[in-house]
Structures are given as C-alpha cells and as structure tokens.
Amino acid sequence: MPSAAERTRTLVQSTCSSVLIIPGLDGALPYQPMPDSRHIGPDGEVFLVFPPDSPAVRAATHAQDDELNAVLEVTDVAPVSVPHRIRGRAWLSGWLTLEQGRAEPGRTVLRLEIGEACVDDLWGAESVEPEEFASASPDPLVEHEAELLQHLHSAHSAEVQTLRGLLGERADGISGAATAAVPVALDRFGLRVRFTGVQCFDARFDFPEPVKDVNELRRAMHALFDAAAR
Secondary structure (H helix, E strand, C coil), rough: EEEEEEEEHHHHHCCCCEECCCCCCCCHHCCCCCEEEEECCCCEEEEECCCCCHHHHHHCCCCCCCCCEEEEEEECCCCCCCCCCCEEEEEEEECCCCCCCCCEECEEEEEEEEEEEEEEEEEEEEEEEEHHHHCCCCCEEEHHHHHHHHHHHHHHHHHHHHHHCHHHHHHHHCCCCEEEEEEEEECCCEEEEEEEECCCCCEEEECCCCCCCHHHHHHHHHHHHHHHHH
16 A cells, blocks of 8 residues: 555646645635646655746745745546546645746746645545655656556456456445446556446455556556456
8 A cells, every 4th residue: 555655745746736725815816826837856845837927926926034834735636537536635735935046938936845744535534744755756657547547448448347356245236237347546556446336436456566667567457357357
C-alpha cells in the first residue's frame, strides 16, 4: 500500500486540477485562482505558475512580511467514465511568497512552503508531515496512468470483467448482466476495479510485486488476466 505521503506527492505531480485558496481573497472573487502548472522543489516546496495579473500574484506581491497563508487543493478525477468519479483530494497549506529568479515567459512563479498536508482518497484519509512529503516519491506510473486506464477500459474490458472471478465469495450473488467492471485506478502495487450496476463496490487486484515501469506493468497485467482465465 502506498503511504499517505507518496499518494499526496503523486497527486501534486499529476495532471490533476488544482486551485489556490487564499483566506480573505477567495470570498472576494467569483472563482478560485488555478495555477497554470506546478512543480515540487528539492525541499518539498511547491512552485505555482500564474499569469502576472492573477489575484494570487497580486496578493503575494503585497503580503506583509511574507506571511500570506494559502491552501493548494488538488482534485483527482478518474480518467474513465464511472460513477463517483472523484477519486480523492489533497490539501497542502502553508505560506505563499513571490519567488524571485524563477520567472517563466509571461508568467510569475509563487512559492508555497508547506506547513501541513492531508489526503482523502480511495485508500482513506490521512495527514502528512512536511518532511514526509518532501522525501516521498510519486508513483512511477503517474505520468501514464490516465492513458493506461483508458486503454484498459476501451481495449481490454472483457479481460477486466474476468477479474471478478478472482473475488471468490465476494462475487457470489452479483448478476453478471447487471454489473460492469471499470478500471478506476492503477499504481505500482496493483489495479483497482469498480464494479457497478445493481451493486457498486471497488476491488483491489494486487500485483505479485510492485512494478517499476510500464514494461513491468504489462507483465503484471498479463499475470492477473491469466490467473482470472484459469
């Protein structure tokens, strides 16, 4: 099972949408500022890229003594069509400052120093210490997960459906005609499938050992499908 710090780091380094919440500013705007991109620094700080006229940039520019509190909220939505598509959220709160020397063409970079973080996802809700977030590594499949899930769903839906045979007693009494199997999450430890229809529940199918890349993933998926076929 991935740690809470790893899951949080994976969300932040993914393509999930995010908003920056600045107390006192959010209520005065019809929308919450959304960074164009985000990057994690060597000490766990998060660099957020905004247009120079963004309200977030103006707030950071006029902050007194670099004491501007802010929260980065990252929302993870399943890349396949499935009930309850929000897979999780992560919140990173801390202090926002204007980052000097990291300007991008036509953009301004803000630095969020993390004071505390938490994640609430398919694994559960947990808090994360800043040091844990800084030292954690993202899941090695994060850059390809959306594409891989979409491919599994569109090209291998029949094989995914056969995985219910690995559930044993849990699958008893479920109508096959009324139940669909949708791959909803994928990480180095295994595949999560959402069975929907008359009943709706998730099942995890763990790999024999964690995978390091897409090549190892391909072998692990073949092993899962072969086991289901037997």
